[in-house]
Amino acid sequence: MRVLFVNCCIRGEESRTLRLCRAAIDQMKESLEDVTIEELILDQEEILPLNSQRLAQRHELEEKGQFDDPMFRYARQFAAADMILFGAPYWEYQFPAMLRCYLEQVSVCGLTFVYMEDGRPKGLCKANKFFYITTAGGPILDRNCGFDYIKTLCGNMLGFTDMDYAAAECLDVWGVDVEEKLREAEGVLREKIKSWR
Ligand SMILES: Cc1cc2nc3c(=O)[nH]c(=O)nc-3n(C[C@H](O)[C@H](O)[C@H](O)COP(=O)(O)O)c2cc1C
Numbered sequence: 001m002r003v004l005f006v007n008c009c010i011r012g013e014e015s016r017t018l019r020l021c022r023a024a025i026d027q028m029k030e031s032l033e034d035v036t037i038e039e040l041i042l043d044q045e046e047i048l049p050l051n052s053q054r055l056a057q058r059h060e061l062e063e064k065g066q067f068d069d070p071m072f073r074y075a076r077q078f079a080a081a082d083m084i085l086f087g088a089p090y091w092e093y094q095f096p097a098m099l100r101c102y103l104e105q106v107s108v109c110g111l112t113f114v115y116m117e118d119g120r121p122k123g124l125c126k127a128n129k130f131f132y133i134t135t136a137g138g139p140i141l142d143r144n145c146g147f148d149y150i151k152t153l154c155g156n157m158l159g160f161t162d163m164d165y166a167a168a169e170c171l172d173v174w175g176v177d178v179e180e181k182l183r184e185a186e187g188v189l190r191e192k193i194k195s196w197r
Helices: 016-031 052-064 070-080 097-106 145-157 178-194
Strands: 002-007 036-041 083-087 113-115 121-123 129-135 162-168
Touching: 002 016, 002 070, 016 083, 016 129, 016 162, 016 178, 036 070, 052 070, 070 097, 121 145, 129 145, 129 178, 145 162, 162 178
Parallel strands: 002 036, 002 083, 083 129, 129 162
Antiparallel strands: 113 121
């Protein structure tokens, strides 16, 4: 099983989100068969937002069906994975802009989804399982704009039917035992992964 780990943990080895992702990967290797991890470190990719020039180039390639162009490498990789893991800190109630730029790259009509005759999108990705991990400085409460948005995009448009989530919250709140919070979140995510079929 090829798991695509989209690593948006910008603080690298300092990142608490990355620590949770590593625990998730360890648990996947323990509980699931033949797991191989393909890690995409967004901080090393320099993915630019779509501007007029890049959008026009992309439209031209889409119309010709030239999906083997390097421009579509992220979408091809995303569509081919057996499972997707996203790790991103909770920034501005959502996630870093880098991840939004990546999502522009993977949402490609004709590659990761198509529109059906009635106008509804249909996902073309091989995977249906998606796991999202985040950590937040404060409480997330009902303002989970990052995962809510990802659920809409990946669930509604890209066809993922099985989307799960784990978080550690309040890590920057004065007096909080950060280690305890992280261990608690690791326990929760490990239990979730163990229950996957
Ligand atoms: C640019 C930036 C924006 C942030 N925005 C929020 C926010 O909106 N809400 C919140 O609770 N914490 C916010 N935080 C705090 C982070 O979510 C928190 O420190 C998180 O654990 C960082 O994850 P990391 O250790 O993986 O980098 C922000 C931190 C940064 C650097």
